Amino acid sequence: MSKVSYLTPEGYEKLKAELEELKTTGRSEVAAAIAEAREKGDLSENAEYDAAKEAQGLLEMKINELDKVMATARVLDSSQLDTSQVTVLSKVTIKNLKLKKEMTYHLVSESEADLKTGKISVSSPIGKGLLGKKVGEIAQVETPRGNIEFEILSITI
Incomplete structure (x- = not known):
């Protein structure tokens, strides 16, 4: 399958x-x-x-x-999505706790990913780390350069 x-x-x-x-x-x-x-x-x-x-x-x-x-x-119909946690099609504002830098990403499928426009794949390391998280939670993201912690600031559609 x-x-x-x-x-x-x-x-x-x-x-x-x-x-x-x-x-x-x-x-x-x-x-x-x-x-x-x-x-x-x-x-x-x-x-x-x-x-x-x-x-x-x-x-x-x-x-x-x-x-x-x-x-x-x-x-996916964006009107049917839940904004209480990060899912596919969520726009997530996160804060890198080490750099104190805020970023907003739109989580999309691999075929739609385009970093220039802020669209990242849900199968990317950051996308995987953010899925299922709620506002205020800390997401541990494993990257080739080591673990990075992001705080979830907001989730919108």
């Missing part, structure tokens, strides 16, 4: 559009590249053909991965 992927409605639509793009445009571009390389003669020594076939394999692997994510996707 595959693990469930929790997505925002926007993330689901973005993933759906990407998958459709790969299945249509991506496949036709790869097929055209293979056909063009095939026209150049002997396939046993044709590097262009080998590269096009490898690109096709990578494309099909990506399509397969996205299909699996879509098959196990659960779109």
Whole structure:
């Protein structure tokens, strides 16, 4: 059984559009590249053909991965979420107790994570450490540089 992927409605639509793009445009571009390389003669020594076939394999692997994510996707309705503890889709303001620095993160699925916009994956070390915590609790987060303690200041959706 595959693990469930929790997505925002926007993330689901973005993933759906990407998958459709790969299945249509991506496949036709790869097929055209293979056909063009095939026209150049002997396939046993044709590097262009080998590269096009490898690109096709990578494309099909990506399509397969996205299909699996879509098959196990659960779109979360933010109005149904509980703000008493940190869950997927929570916006959490935390304070690094060592540095005395406040940060706000939005916990999302792996496919939607983007640190530049403050979206971190629930499967990241910080995301795992924050899940299930309540306001006022201290989250111990194990990172490659050692343990970091964060105080949960607020939880919103």
